[in-house]
Amino acid sequence: MPQRRLHQALAAAAIVLSFWAQGARAAGPALIEAARKEGRVVWYTTQIINQFARPAAEAFEKKYGVKVDYVRTDSNDVALRMLNEGRAGRVQADVFDGTSAAARLRKENLVAQWAPDTGGRLPANAIDPGGYWIATNLYVLTPGINTDLVPKGSEPRTFDDLLNPKWNGRIAWNSSATPSGAGGFIGTVLTEMGEDNGRAYLKKLAGQDIAGLQTAARQVLDQVIAGEYAMALNIFNNHAVISANKGAPAAWIAMSPAMTIFSVVSLAKDAPHPNAGKLLIEFLVSEEGQKLYRDADYMPIDPAVAPREPALRPDGGKFRAAAFTPEEIEMRMPKWSAIYKELFR
């Protein structure tokens, strides 16, 4: 028995070492040369085109002379396409990103084990130990309000404040089973309060007649800005800042705990342009790439590139984080969404 364990440990060490070796080998002019020979990279992205995907693609093309063909869809569609293409042996994508697709797709053996060498620049938890993904930016999910409809000082500060009758019929959320939807909020509550208390709380919350919209969190916030609802639960807090900067009556509330998740990027297994794919991933997590996230008012994963609004991050000191990995989200979401169906539909 002990011998088998030793073997396992050695095998694991060997895998880890091989990553380091690969990572070290892949960096530098050789990779750039190989990527240029491939000429293009196909990127399945969930990033908004105008805000991030296009500027990033243009910067990458300019720097390396490798063309980026991006296809923008939501996480579900990314997973669906990757699955179908992978199963048929016609992998199109070199690189894909999202919040939990990587966890699902690695089970289908569709994700390559490769992570760039960042020289310890990124936090340890931003890189999957198996090398299946590397985080590019951080999402924080909080309530968002319409500042015209919710006067300063009357904002809810705690989960219990949300039960105040004055919010009845004035709250909306995205009903989907994603971190930025009802599923994510339910998960945060259960993790914070425990199974029984959490459930009891959610039962009371269901009495508030929350409108479950089948639209992205971004649109739920838009409806709040338009005045259709006073408050949205579980929006991306940086979206409220982006809108407020344009003059919209929007603000996010630093309610503790707030779910934090990574947006992660992965290399597809059997990618048609593996070197260009690696180069793109390296670019996205490089300091230059991270600054692009910052300039779009997103939260870069690199601690050295501070977001333009530092308070958005949990270490900004305004709220406590409940952090989830892509694997945890993938594993627990079915239960959370079942509770949504049971209590809120």
Place this chain on the structure above:
Amino acid sequence: MPADASIAPKPAAGRAGFFERAQTGARDKRALGLAIGAVLCALVLPPMFFLLEGSVTIAGPGGAARFTLERFTAIFQQKGFLQSAANSFIFAAGSAALALLLGGLNAWLVERTNTPFKPLAYLTTIISMGTPYVLYVSAWLLLLAKSGPINSWYRQVTGSSDVLINVYGLPGMILVEGLLWSPLVFLLLGATLRNFNPELEEAARMSGAGAWDTLRRITFRLSLPSILALSMLVFIRALEAFEVPALVGLPGRVHVLTTDIYDTMHLTMPPDLGSASALSVLLLIVVSILLYFYGRMTRSAERFATITGKSFRPGRLDLGIWRVPAACALILNFTLLLVLPAIILLWASLLPFYTTFSWAAYARVTSVNYQNVFQSSRYLSLLANTLVIAVVAATAVMLIASLTAWLTVRKAPGAKLLDQLATAPLVFPGIVLGVGVMQLFLNLPIGLYGTIWIIVWAFVINYMPYGVRYSFAGMLQVHRELEEAAAVSGAAPLTGFRRIVLPLLSPSLIAGWLFIFLLATRVLSLPVLLSGPSSQTMAVAMFDLWGNGQGPELAALGLLWSLAMTCIAVTFYAVARRSGAGIHGQG
């Protein structure tokens, strides 16, 4: 060698005996039927196969599929399933009724009476059909929302904090869906009514019937096949509609079958297509039953044939004093379907972020959204892709559909099957069809995956039922005596089709082509799923703007797009009207 064959003298049709010609005719029709059947099978059966397979199999732990009925039991056990089913039927029936009422009234006024402002009705229809769905639905939602202008003004005037109209519910859903479909009804019923032989109406009036009795007992009765076909079409489509139930129903907690399925699909990652397929199979059964009854009702097509060998000029009813309310109705329709949505979209397109009308918001008015649209070079290549896809898809559909309708109405052997095949795609919800087509091309050894041609393929399947209904509605009116006359004069059946039927059908066919072309330029769900890195379309760009809080830029892009589509549609319609008028000697 083929060269020899072409030189070889053909048997002169005119000299052959009548009996012989009839035999070759039947043979030609059979060969044609087989060819069309093969094409339709290739189009329809693969997604149908994936649908059925997906609904009754489930992937085991080892990846091997096993048979199961659990998806069906899960649907029936789902909380509130019966309520959702009931809502679906009320919604579909209500939408069909409203669309028929509005579209039918307009069509009758425009085609059969001497009401003023007729061009307004065409303008309304054409522009509304060139407008992307998502844009239209959001425009009405913006108008009717809790924070929309109507409710805001109500609150200002009354000082109440309540709302005058709550759009989020079944009545709101029916209103929006009914408005969405009324242009289709107008176009299709209009084509039927235009070809109407007025002798029957005149005969009724000469026998002492009033205008109302004539409308009820002659016009309505003779249009019945078209009305039934349209009711069925709108009913089925509303049964499968997703956008309106999701955007208008769900905020008011009204669930229908399609939103239930969407829920099911989004509880897992990736989407649980099996459950969607199971629901589609249930829909397939419902639709098949509807189609069966429809088939029985239109069995004796000759009863409704109104274009016969006799020459006629469609006459129009003189409304007299009733021209005023008729004109008001057209103006109201124009305002409701066009002016109000256009105003609110224009307003939205001028804002950095959307809020309802106010002086504070007026101060923020900007042209930045239009600048973004014009500066983005990406839109040009998307435009080219989109137009190619729409033109090819519309042409292919109308070609296959007109032949199918002809063979069906003329009762060629096996034609009933053809009709059913061509109508079957009605049961595919967009995402199921998209995945079916995706699977097909991934598993075929030809390299079309990721090109625009698979989007064309999906569109041809998706729009075949519309093409067939359009052709069918026109075809029912063309009495076979015209072709019989051609056959007696020595024409082969296909020649008869080409030289007699096709020209007579052209108003219906052109209307159908136009409809499909416009639909193909504005529908979102299929291209979003099927477009690859180099086959992106306008719909994908719009979907992206829509999903990401760029509503104002979407409004700007959408308005410009609708303007461009309207120009195309108007040109096309002008041509079509002239050719249609030429047939009836209206000059």
